[in-house]
Amino acid sequence: MIDSGAPAALLDRLIDPAVALPAEHPNRPAAEHLHAERQWRPLADLYQQQATAAWRERHPGLALRLLLAESRTALRADDRKRCQEAVAFVAQWHRLSGGFTAAERWNHALLREPLQAATAWLHAYAWRELAALREVASRYDTGLSCCDRGIEVCRQYADEPRVARQYVRVLIQKATLHRHRGELAVARDVLHGAREFADERDVDPFTRGLISHREGGVEIVLGRPEAALEAYRRAAAAFDGVSEGNLFYARLREVAALRALDRLGEALRITDDLATRFRARRDTYRLGQVLLERAEVLQSRGDTTAVAATLREAQPYYEGAETLEALRWHRHVARNLIGSNGDPATIVGHLATVLDLATRPERQDLNRTMLALYDLHRAPPTDALPRGLRHAAGRAALLAADLQRGELSDPDDRWSTHAAREEVYAAALLAHTELDEPEAAVRVAETGRADLLNQLLAGSSANLAAGSGGSADPTGSTSSADPAGSGGLAGAVARSRIAAPRADPALAEEVFGVARLAAASIRSGRPADRVPLPPLPGHLPAPDILDAMADVVVVITLGPRSAGWWSSVLTRPRYGEWRATLCTASDHLAALLDSLTTGVPPERGMSRASWEELGAFLLPDPAVWAGSPDHPRSVMIISDPRLWHLPHAALTRDGAYLCDVAEVSLAPSLRTTELLLARSPVAGGPGMAVASGPAVSLLDSGLPGYRVEMPALADWPGGHRELPALPAVDEGVRPALLYLSGHGDQPGATALLGPGGVTMDALAQRRLPRLVVLNGCWSGTASSRYGHDPLSLAVGALIGGADTVVAGTGQIGGVASAHVAARLIQRVGRGASVVSALRAAQREIRAENPDLGPFDWAGLCVVGTRR
Numbered sequence: 001m002i003d004s005g006a007p008a009a010l011l012d013r014l015i016d017p018a019v020a021l022p023a024e025h026p027n028r029p030a031a032e033h034l035h036a037e038r039q040w041r042p043l044a045d046l047y048q049q050q051a052t053a054a055w056r057e058r059h060p061g062l063a064l065r066l067l068l069a070e071s072r073t074a075l076r077a078d079d080r081k082r083c084q085e086a087v088a089f090v091a092q093w094h095r096l097s098g099g100f101t102a103a104e105r106w107n108h109a110l111l112r113e114p115l116q117a118a119t120a121w122l123h124a125y126a127w128r129e130l131a132a133l134r135e136v137a138s139r140y141d142t143g144l145s146c147c148d149r150g151i152e153v154c155r156q157y158a159d160e161p162r163v164a165r166q167y168v169r170v171l172i173q174k175a176t177l178h179r180h181r182g183e184l185a186v187a188r189d190v191l192h193g194a195r196e197f198a199d200e201r202d203v204d205p206f207t208r209g210l211i212s213h214r215e216g217g218v219e220i221v222l223g224r225p226e227a228a229l230e231a232y233r234r235a236a237a238a239f240d241g242v243s244e245g246n247l248f249y250a251r252l253r254e255v256a257a258l259r260a261l262d263r264l265g266e267a268l269r270i271t272d273d274l275a276t277r278f279r280a281r282r283d284t285y286r287l288g289q290v291l292l293e294r295a296e297v298l299q300s301r302g303d304t305t306a307v308a309a310t311l312r313e314a315q316p317y318y319e320g321a322e323t324l325e326a327l328r329w330h331r332h333v334a335r336n337l338i339g340s341n342g343d344p345a346t347i348v349g350h351l352a353t354v355l356d357l358a359t360r361p362e363r364q365d366l367n368r369t370m371l372a373l374y375d376l377h378r379a380p381p382t383d384a385l386p387r388g389l390r391h392a393a394g395r396a397a398l399l400a401a402d403l404q405r406g407e408l409s410d411p412d413d414r415w416s417t418h419a420a421r422e423e424v425y426a427a428a429l430l431a432h433t434e435l436d437e438p439e440a441a442v443r444v445a446e447t448g449r450a451d452l453l454n455q456l457l458a459g460s461s462a463n464l465a466a467g468s469g470g471s472a473d474p475t476g477s478t479s480s481a482d483p484a485g486s487g488g489l490a491g492a493v494a495r496s497r498i499a500a501p502r503a504d505p506a507l508a509e510e511v512f513g514v515a516r517l518a519a520a521s522i523r524s525g526r527p528a529d530r531v532p533l534p535p536l537p538g539h540l541p542a543p544d545i546l547d548a549m550a551d552v553v554v555v556i557t558l559g560p561r562s563a564g565w566w567s568s569v570l571t572r573p574r575y576g577e578w579r580a581t582l583c584t585a586s587d588h589l590a591a592l593l594d595s596l597t598t599g600v601p602p603e604r605g606m607s608r609a610s611w612e613e614l615g616a617f618l619l620p621d622p623a624v625w626a627g628s629p630d631h632p633r634s635v636m637i638i639s640d641p642r643l644w645h646l647p648h649a650a651l652t653r654d655g656a657y658l659c660d661v662a663e664v665s666l667a668p669s670l671r672t673t674e675l676l677l678a679r680s681p682v683a684g685g686p687g688m689a690v691a692s693g694p695a696v697s698l699l700d701s702g703l704p705g706y707r708v709e710m711p712a713l714a715d716w717p718g719g720h721r722e723l724p725a726l727p728a729v730d731e732g733v734r735p736a737l738l739y740l741s742g743h744g745d746q747p748g749a750t751a752l753l754g755p756g757g758v759t760m761d762a763l764a765q766r767r768l769p770r771l772v773v774l775n776g777c778w779s780g781t782a783s784s785r786y787g788h789d790p791l792s793l794a795v796g797a798l799i800g801g802a803d804t805v806v807a808g809t810g811q812i813g814g815v816a817s818a819h820v821a822a823r824l825i826q827r828v829g830r831g832a833s834v835v836s837a838l839r840a841a842q843r844e845i846r847a848e849n850p851d852l853g854p855f856d857w858a859g860l861c862v863v864g865t866r867r
Contacts, residue, residue, distance in 0.1 A: 019075070020047060020069030022062070030393065040077035044070050048086070056244060057228050058281050060097040064090055084113065084122050091129055096245055098285045100133055101385030107133075120157035125164035128540035131173045138324055139175045141360040144581050147174035164201040168194050172214050179218055180324070180368030182400075186416065187218050187405040188733040192737060208610070209238025213250055221367060224414055225260035225421025232257060248274070248286065257294040258507045267297045277750045288317035288325060296330050304340040309335065327357045334375055344382035352374050352522040369515050370400035374424050376518060376749075377431070384522050391431065392531040396514035398428040402447060402537040409497045411452045418448045419787030426559050430582070433568045438578035442570045442670070443538035445557045449638070450668035452789045455498050456764075456799050457675040492761045493796065510534045541674040547574050549673050550636035550665065551867060552623050558597065558640045558786075565593045565639075572620035583776055589613050597642040599746075601810065605853055609650065611618055615658065617649035618643075625653045627661035634835065634866055635662040638669055641790050645781040645810035647861065649842060657844050657858075663835040665862040666780075668790045676803050676865050693736030694719040694768065695825070696729055700742045700754035700812045705818025712822035713739060717829050726756045726766065735769045737825065741818075744778030744793070744808070752776050752793055760796030768800040771834060771867070773807075775821045780807025780863050794863040804834050812859025818851055820860055829846070835866040 018035040021028040025047030027050060033447035033669065034043040034221045052065035075824040091106035110126040113119045127150030147170055154167035171194035178187040195211050197203075216231035236250040251270060258267035271294035278287040291314040292314060298307045311333050313474035318329035334350040337343065354372040377394035379385060401421040408414045418425070425444065432441035521528045546553055551574050559566035563587035585593060592610055606614075619625070619637075627633035636656070637648055648666065649659035658664055667673045695716040699706055713720045718736055724728060729738055742754025750760035754772065763772075774780065774793050782790030788794070794807040806824065808817065820841045838860060846857040 001128050004528055006857075007722065008621055010054075017043065017047075017072045019068045020066055020792070021050065025050075026772070029243055035100070037077075040073050041079070044077060044079070044082060047073060047639040050087075055093065058283070059676075060093065062354055064097075067093065071626075076611050081118070084110070084119070088122065088125055088129075089782075091126070092514045093326070095129060095133060095136075102658065103129065104133055112206050115153065117157055117160050118162050120153055121162035121166050123153045124163060124460060126150075127153065128166065128170045128173050131177065134507075135173070135177055135180065136323060138322065138327075138357070138365070139178070140181050141362045143177045144174060164197070165207050167200075168198050168203050168207050168265060169210065170847065171197070172210050174216065175214055179214075179221060180367075181364055182221075182368075182370070182404055183407070184218060184221055184404055184413070185409065188222075188408075188413070191215055191218060197586070205238050206242055209235045209246070209250075212238065213246070214255070216250075220253075220256050220260070221417075221420075223260075223416040225257040225637075228263065229254060229257035252289060252293055252448065255297060257298050259331055264297055264301055268294070268301075288314050292325060292332065295336075299332070299336060299339070303579070304336055306333070306350065307336045308340070322357055327354055327365075329533040330354045330357075330371055331375065334372075334379070338375065338379060341380070344380040345384055347379045348376065348382060348384050348522050350381065355519040356523075359512045359515045359519070364508075364512065366400055366404065366511065368422075369511060370397050370404075370424065373400065373511070373518070374399035374427060375516055377427055384525065385518075386527045386529065388531045389518055389521060389528060391435070392514050392533055394431050395534045395536070396511045397424050398444065399507060399534045400511045401425065405448060409499075411496065411498060412495060414448070414451055414498060417784075417787075418451075419785065422786050423560055426557075426619070426834050429557055430559060430566070433570075433580045433582045438570050438580035439540065440536055441568060441580050442555055442578055443536045443540050445538075445555050445568065445570060445638075446540065448537040448669055448787060450672045450789050452493070452496060453668055453791075453795055453799070454671045454675060456496060457672065459499060493764050493799065494791065496708055501588040507535070512751055516518075539671055541670055543575075545674050546572060546670070546679065548677055549667075549670075550574070550634040551594060551627075552621075552635045552662075553638070553670070554619060554621070554624060554635065555638040555670070556618050556643070557565055557643060558593070558638050561590070561594065561597075565590045567617055569618065569620055569621075571623055573623045576623075579621060579623075583615060583617045586613070589617060589712065594640065596646060597784055599642075599645050599810075601645075601855070604834060611650060611652045611854070612655075614646075615653045618648075619651060619653070619658070621698055625656070625658070625661055629660050632836075632839065633662050634665070636667055636673065636866065637663050638667055641782055641786060641788060642784045644790055644792075645784065646779070647809050647858035650858040650860065657846075659839050662834075663839050663866065665864070665866045666837055667864060668795065672798070673865060674771050676798065679803075692718060693733060694721065695737040695739060696721055696723050696735045696769075697709070697739040698726060698741075698756045699739070703741060703743070703754075703818075704815050705741065705821075707817040708815070708822050709741060709775070711737070712825050715826065715829065724757070726758055726762050729769075730767045734767065737771050737773070737828070738769050738797075738802075739773045739775070739821075739825065741775045742779075742816070743776045744781075746778060750791060750793060752779060760791060760793055763793060763796035764799035767802045768797055768802045770801070770803045772797040772802040772805045772826070773821055773825065774805060775860070777808050778810045780805065780809055800865055803865045804867050806834065806838060806860055807863055808859055809861050810855050813852065813856030816845060816849070816856035817859050820857065824860075833867050835862050838862055 018032060027046060031043060031046055047070040051063045054066060067086050067090045071083045072087060074082035087106060087110060091103050092105060094103035107126040107129045111121055113122055115123050120288045127146045131143040131146035134146060150170040154163050157163050169720045171190055175187045175190040177284055178190060191211060195825045198211060212231045216228040219228035219231060232250050232254045236247055239247040239250055241815035249259045255267045271290055274290045275287060278290060291310050295307050295310045298310060313816035314329055320325040330350040330353045334347045337347045350567050351372050358368040358372060373393040374397040377390055377397060405414050408417060429441055432444060476486055479532045517528055517531060526552050530563050553572045555570040557568045567583045570578055624635055649664045651658045695713055695718060697713050699709060740752060740758055742758060744752060744753035748855035752758040780792055780794040794805040797805045823844060824837045828834055828842060842857050846852060
């Protein structure tokens with residue numbers, strides 16, 4: 001390689017500065033004149049301008065030749081800085097045009113420059129370019145090493161003016177490599193550091209655009225397409241008119257975000273526009289990338305024929321390659337064949353290629369390994385894929401998905417990642433249910449069920465309170481006080497960090513081990529006799545703890561609607577074993593679930609036949625219905641997060657309501673109940689009578705139920721006092737009952753509209769009694785979203801110290817719920833348990849008012865422990 005510091009005569013052997021422009025070029029005479037007159041700076045300017053023009057006009061060979069001519073001419077002007085810049089562009093433009101070997105050599109030429117203050121930016125630049133070349137070759141480990149070398153240079157010469165921008169760009173490249181490896185938390189942290197540094201040093205808008213572009217990539221993998229689309233469009237605005245290549249990639253990446261948002265028409269128009277452009281330019285490198293995105297959109301539309309045609313067009317670019325795009329192409333082909341009932345041997349052959357590429361030691365791509373294992377799990381039967389290997393692939397995909405979720409500390413990141421992997425979790429749950437492995441299925445169903453809530457219950461809810469001056473999250477960081485009580489998903493509970501220990505890195509190697517074994521088995525044609533199953537994520541309480549929860553414990557999970565709704569129902573009678581039932585929804589029930597899972601019941605309500613069908617679909621085990629009106633069984637339901645607004649007590653079987661034969665309670669997860677039971681002695685012990693202390697209340701006097709609730713509270717045996725505001729609940733003797741009324745306005749409402757500023761956060765920061773009644777619409781209802789904690793006012797009360805919360809599911813009837821609640825507290829005051837008192841009150845009100853609907857008489861539910 002020719003050193004940029006070598007004598008000009010030697011460099012001229014590579015390119016003659018006098019005749020760099022073609023003979024027919026209109027600027028050739030001007031270049032010859034400037035060279036003859038030894039006007040080196042103007043000549044360098046001319047070559048720079050014409051190089052930029054040639055690159056924009058898609059003449060990369062001429063552009064690179066002119067850059068070299070600029071570098072040679074700059075040496076004659078004794079302008080080493082300009083020479084170095086020109087060579088740096090030569091290296092980058094070679095990479096961007098697919099000349100990876102040449103790009104590698106030019107970057108090594110840059111690194112032969114002596115490292116000093118004036119060349120520190122150049123060294124950082126070259127190390128970043130080498131890392132980008134490793135990204136193209138999917139050699140992530142060595143790419144990260146290059147980044148670390150660049151970061152070391154930047155830190156050594158941190159005060160040099162040109163180093164700041166290079167430092168940010170090296171961080172961006174490092175984040176990209178971590179993202180490709182599936183290390184989402186690390187990638188996000190690195191990008192956050194790049195953004196903070198860019199703000200501190202006021203780095204140029206183009207570089208900020210690069211940050212936005214990479215942020216979009218992380219958001220896509222985390223399952224947040226809205227945030228990704230916003231980031232890509234910020235990046236496009238920064239690149240427009242500055243960098244055509246980066247603008248292309250920003251537009252191309254928008255496609256993935258639009259597809260995830262189901263805006264398929266917009267996505268397809270972008271791919272068609274870009275494909276037409278690059279076909280005309282014969283730019284096969286970029287055309288191939290566009291075709292891959294187009295295939296994704298067509299696959300989302302279910303057009304398997306068009307997908308196949310698009311993939312065939314891309315085949316010459318990727319069939320024998322080992323790039324990231326090649327890996328994507330092979331998986332695309334496999335997925336399309338699965339969707340079109342293609343040849344099983346061909347399917348597993350493509351997936352074996354993906355697994356071989358993704359699991360290589362220098363790559364260790366956890367995300368793409370997970371996706372290929374999931375596809376292998378759902379591939380049609382073939383001799384090359386025996387049952388044991390298929391099952392191991394599904395378990396490994398599940399473990400990989402949960403490893404990614406587990407390394408994230410921000411709840412929103414964890415929820416989004418979990419939701420984006422729903423098919424992976426659902427496939428594992430379905431497999432274990434079908435294999436009649438109910439205990440394993442319960443562990444899968446429990447994973448991520450109430451992630452944040454359980455962390456807060458396992459720690460100290462006092463972490464959420466930092467006195468009257470503000471609030472704090474469990475990491476110790478404080479935020480300003482919220483006197484208005486806005487709370488909600490922007491509040492302290494949702495801002496809390498997950499303190500779970502990091503997963504053992506050896507678990508990732510178990511995933512890669514299964515993947516390598518699967519690839520080798522498929523390729524050799526000799527299926528492995530025995531495939532070790534990776535461990536399951538999740539936590540399952542001990543049998544004696546499960547026995548303490550209820551006579552019957554039920555865990556319900558819905559299956560994805562794309563293939564038709566199904567339910568995995570896991571039931572355990574006290575002192576018995578878990579049992580698994582798989583139910584498939586009829587077309588009528590599927591349409592009903594489409595409405596219910598958005599949190600909105602059908603406008604005209606549900607017929608008795610619909611309630612009956614729901615009862616059989618959600619609670620099929622006879623043990624649930626084995627009680628009688630005189631001898632009800634206690635039934636605790638861990639409901640699918642999409643159905644928390646459903647009044648489960650109103651489900652029917654053979655014409656009988658569930659509340660006729662059972663005392664019903666809901667809980668966010670088995671682990672939640674275990675934690676609540678464990679802290680009961682601290683709160684006074686399980687033998688403590690509920691009514692042994694006073695009742696306190698904060699009521700909305702404008703609601704029609706106020707006149708019903710007040711007399712019942714006045715008769716509380718321990719006495720009653722009205723609170724001026726919620727914080728007053730902490731004053732004096734700890735009460736036995738806190739009664740709040742108001743109204744919520746939407747599913748997942750985290751504020752009870754009415755007096756006192758009652759929010760999820762405000763409840764979480766108080767010292768609450770063991771029993772809390774939240775009489776208001778949606779007060780016990782989570783947002784109907786898979787993967788998210790069931791955050792609600794009831795959850796806030798649990799964090800604040802309540803063991804049992806009576807709250808509203810859905811849009812409950814205000815007057816009816818007031819009558820139910822009044823009779824509830826009358827019975828509890830006389831010594832009845834909360835679940836039995838609520839059941840009796842609901843049955844009485846229903847019998848006395850037969851015209852009431854289920855959301856009226858059954859709209860209140862018990863959340864937490866049954867007492």
